[in-house]
Amino acid sequence: MTGTAEPIVMDLKRAPNVHAATQAKGEALRAALAAQRTGTGLAAEQLDALPVPHRRVERWKHTPVAGFWSTPEAPSVQTIEAAGSEACPVPGLHAYRMVFVNGTFDAKASDLPVHNGVRCEPISMSDADAGSQGPLESTDWFAALNQAFATEGMKLHVAKGVILDRPLLVHHHTSGENNANFMRHDIHIEANAQVELIHWSTASDSSTGMVNIMTHMSVESGAVVALDKVQDEAGSLQHLAFEQINQAQSSQVRVHTGTIQGNWVRNDLNFRLNGEGCETVLNGFFLPKGKEFVDNHTTVDHRAAHCNSSEQYQGILYGTSSGVFNGKVFVRPHAQQTNAYQQNGNILVTDKATINAKPELEIYADDVKCSHGCTIGQFDEEALFYARSRGIGEKEAKAMLVHAFIGDVLEGFAVAEVRMEVEHRLAIKHGWDTWNDTLESA
Amino acid sequence: MAYDGNDKVLEEVTGKSYEFGFTTDIESDKAPAGLNEDIIRLISSKKEEPEWLLKWRLDAFAVWQKMKEPDWPHLQYQKPDYQAISYYSAPKQKKQLNSLDEVDPEMRKTMDKLGISMEEQKRLSGVAVDFVMDSVSVATSFKEKLGELGIIFCSMSDAVKEHPELVQKYLGSVVPTKDNFFSALNSAVFTDGSFCYIPKGVRCPMELSTYFRINESGTGQFERTLVVADESSYVSYLEGCTAPQRDENQLHAAVVELVALDESEIKYSTVQNWYPGDAEGKGGVFNFVTKRGICHRRSKISWTQVETGSAVTWKYPSCILKGDHSVGEFYSVAVTNNAQQADTGTKMIHLGKNTHSTIISKGISAGKSHNSYRGLVQVMPSADNARNFSQCDSLLMTDTSGAHTFPYIEVKNPTAKVEHEATTSKIGEDQIFYCLQRGIDEEQAISLIVNGYAKEVLNQLPMEFAVEAQKLLSISLEGSVG
C-alpha cells in the first residue's frame, strides 16, 4: 500500500485495455488519414500505442464508436464551396466572428477582432509555430488523433487586463459526406483579462463523417472567461469535442454547453484548478430526439485549496435517443476548503429512450464540502395536469415544464442573444410553437 | 457509548495474536499448493460429492482459467499467486465440545470484552449458531426446533449429501460460475459453507446465524452460502464475525446466493471484521466476495453490512429484482483506517414491474485509507414504474485518507424514478467541540458522532448485532483523527 502524497489515478495505473479488432480499425483510419493529408508531426507510433476506445474502456463504456469504422473508403477532405456564405447563426448578434467551414478558415465570412491587446487568427495564418502543442497530455486515442491531424483552428491571445468589447463567436460549419475535420483552438487569457466566447457548430442535412474539435484554454490569475457552446448540427455527423481548461489563481470560468441537435455527440470537458480561489461553473443541457446520441463527460480537478466548482447538467430524452452523463469531481490532497457541487437531472420522455449516468467523486482532502445528486424521472404528471386543467394544451404544458427543467442552465448562458436563439431553435426542433409565448407568460 | 479499556481490545484486533488457524496436525492431509483438475477431483472426492458437482466444479475451473483478475476497482494490492495456495486441507483434529466452556478461552475473552457472551446471545435472542465445520454440539441445539418447521440449516457439504435436489436446483442459479473471476474460482474449489432452506409459508422464528466460527475449513478461503426462501416465507440471516476473526488466509473469495421466491423475504446481515493488516498495511485479509440475491414476485431482499475489517474489500451485495413488485435494499457502513482499502457497494437490477430499491451507504475513511462506494442501478426496458433511491455519504477523518463515489445509473425505461444523492465532508469540528464542552472526551465524541452518522444503517441490524457493530466502529476508529 502506498502513501497518499499523490492520488491514485487508477486509469493510468492500468495496462491499456486493447481490443485487437478495434485497434486494427483505428489504425486503418489513422493510416487512411495520414495518406491524404499532412499531419502535425505526432508520430504514428505514439498514436498507435494508445488503446482505441471500445466498450471495455471505462471512459467509453456507453459511447458507441462503431460508426467511426463503418465507412471503409478514405475520409474525404472537404473544402469550402462558396466562401462567405455562412451567415451568423445568431441573428442580430453584435460579435466578432471566426468561421471555419469543413475545417477550413473562411476569411470572407469572418470578422476578426481588431482590438488592442487581442491577437486572434487562424492557426494557418499564425506566425507562431502551429505545431508547438506541447507533449501529449491526454491518453485518449481520439484526442490524440486530433493532435496528429488538426492543422487549423483558432489562436487567441488576450493580454493582461484587456476586456474584449464584444463576444467572439467561433462558428464551425460542416457539409458534404465522409468528413474528417480536425480543429484545434489555442486560447490564452492573461491575468485579469475578460472575454466572452461562443462556440457554435452547425452542419448541413446531408453531412456525414467526423468532426473533432480540441480546445486548450489557459486562464491566468484573475481572468474571467465565459464560454457558451452550442451544438446544432443536422445531418449524421459524429461530433467529438475536447476541452482542457486550466485555471490559475482567482480566475473565473463559466462554460455552458447546449446540445440542440446532433446525430452523435461526445463532449469531454475538463477543468484543472491549479491556483487558489478559482470559481468554476459548468452547466449544460441536452434534448436528443429520434436516434440521437449525446454524451457529456466532465472532469473538475481541484488541485488547489479554496476553489468552488458548480456543475449542473439537465437532459430530456425523446424518441429512441440515448444519453450519457459522466461527471467526475476530483479533490487532490491539500486542496482543502474545496466546495464542489454537482447535479444531473434527466427526464425520459419515451419508452425507448435511455440514459446512463455516473456522477463520481474522488476525494483525497478532508476539509471539503462536496455533494452530487442525480435524478432520473418523468415529467411531473401533477404539474402537467394542473396546467392542463387551467386550459393549457398538453404540448404547451410540456414546453413549460421543459423550460422549467432546463431554465437554470439556459439562464446561465453569458450572451443573451445566444440564449434566445437557443430557445428559438429548441422550439423549432420540438415543435413548441408557443415556446416564446410560454416564456413571456411564465 | 462509554467504552473503556479499548486499547487492549484494539491490540487483540490488530495485534500479533492472529496466529490461530491451521496447525501442525493437518500437514499430512493437506493438498500440495497449486490448482489443477486433479486438485479439484481430490476436493470433490474427499467430500464424497456426486458426479454432477464434480463436473460443475471442473466446468467452473475451465472458465476461470480463461478469465482475468479484475483491475477496475479502486484498489491497489499485490495480486495473489493462485498457484501458491493450497486449496484443500482437512479440518484439524476436532475436539468434541460439550459446553461453551470448552470454546477457546482467548476467543471467549475477546468476546467478553466486546460485551457478548454466547450464553447471553443464545438466551436473549435465540440465535441458532451454526458451527458448521466443527459439527460441534453446542451449535446445533436449535436444529431440532428448526427441523419441526421443515427449515433446513446445515453445512453445504451436508446439504449436498442430504438435499441434493435443492442444491442442484439453486447452486449457481444466482451467481453463475462465469459471473466473475472470483466466483469462478470459488465454484471450482469451494470447500464448504452454509445452506438454508425455509419452506413455503414458514416464518423462521429466530435469527439464523453463522455467528461465531472457529477458523477451520468452513471459514476458509472459499466459502459458499446458499439461502432459499420458498414462497411466502421469511428468514433473517446473520453472517460474520462480531468478534475479531482469526485467520491467516490472505485471500477470501466467498460466494453468497439468495433466492427469494414469490412473496418471501430474506434479510441478510453481515458484520465483517477480518484482520485488516497492521498500521503499515502489512498483512491482512483480501476479501473478494460475490453476494447476490434474486427476487421473485412481491419478494424482498435486504442486505445490511457493517464492514470494518480486511486489508482489501471488494464486495457488492446485489439484488436482481426479477419479479413484479419485488424490493431490494442495501444498507452499508464501511469503515477504513490505517492502510485499509475498500471498494464496496451494490447493484440493483430492475427487471420486474413496480420494483423498488433503496441504497443507503455510509463510508468513513480514516488514517491513510481509501474507501470507495461503487454501485449500479439498472432499470431495464421491462421494469415499468421502477423506483430507486440512493444516498451515499462519506465522512473523512484525516487529510491523508480518500473517499470516492462511483455510482453507475443506467435507465432504459421512461417510467423509472431514480434519485441519487451523495455528500462528502469532514467530521464536524463544531460537533466535536460541542461534545468536548459537555465533558465528553475526543475518542468518545468521535464514536458518538460516527455512530450517529451511521445510525440509519445500524438500525437495520438485529438488536444484539447493532450494539456490537457500534462498538466495532469505535474500536476501528480509535486514534484516527489526524
Place this chain on the structure above:
Amino acid sequence: MVNIKELQASIGETPILKGLNLEIKPGEVHAIMGPNGSGKSTLASVLAGREDYEVTGGAVDFEGQDLLEMDATERARSGLFLAFQYPVEIPGVSNINFMRAAVNGKREHDGLEPIKGKDFLNLVKEKASLVELDGRLRNRSVNEGFSGGEKKRNEIFQMAMLEPRFAVLDETDSGLDIDALRIVANGVNAMRSPDRSFLVITHYQRLLDYIVPDFVHVLVDGKIVLSGDKDLALKLEEKGYDWIKEDVIA
C-alpha cells in the same frame, strides 16, 4: 471562583481580546454587554477552550486551577459550562445518549461510578421539567430539527443536568420569543445558588429583566471599559453604545 487577568486572544493574525480583566466570586451573576464585534463571543469561546483562538497573553484562574492549561473536556468536567450561541446539531445521536455520556464523563472525573439507568432517567425527567422540555425532544437527535427556542432550552437543560460551578451563557437570548425567554430565564434562575456563578453575555438588556445580574460590564474592542450594577444595562438600552465610545474611551 473565576479570575481573568489581562487576557489577550487572537484569531489568526487578528487580536480580539486585548487585556481583559474580570473577577467573578461564587454566587455572583455577571453580565457582559457590548456592541457587535467587541469580543463577547470570543471571550466565551476562549473560556471554554475552543482551539480556533490563540491565547496570546494573560491568565485565567478557575477555582485555584490554571484554566488555560486544561483542554476543553477537562474544563467541562471541572465544572465550566458554555451555553452555545449556536448549538450544534449532531445527527443520529440521541439527546439522551449524549447527556448520559456527558454525565458519566463528569462522574468519572469526580471518581464516581457511572450512573444507573433508572437514576439517570429520573434525573432527566426532573431537569427537563425545569425548562419545559418535552419527552419528544429528549429522544430526538441532538439539536437536529429543533427550533431556535428548543435549542436554547436544550442548552439550559444540559446545564441543569451537568450542574456546573460556572456557567457562561453566550447570547442565550438571541432568537428567542418572549415565552421562550421567560422559560430559559426561569431555568437559569432556578439554578442560581451561593456556590454557582454565571457569566451572561448579551447584546440586549431584555434578558437582564429576567436574569437580574449583580454586575454589568461593557466590553468594547476587547477590553472592559465600564462596569456597574444592573442600572448600567438600562442606560445602555436607552442610549446605545455610542456614548461610551465617545465619553468613556475618548
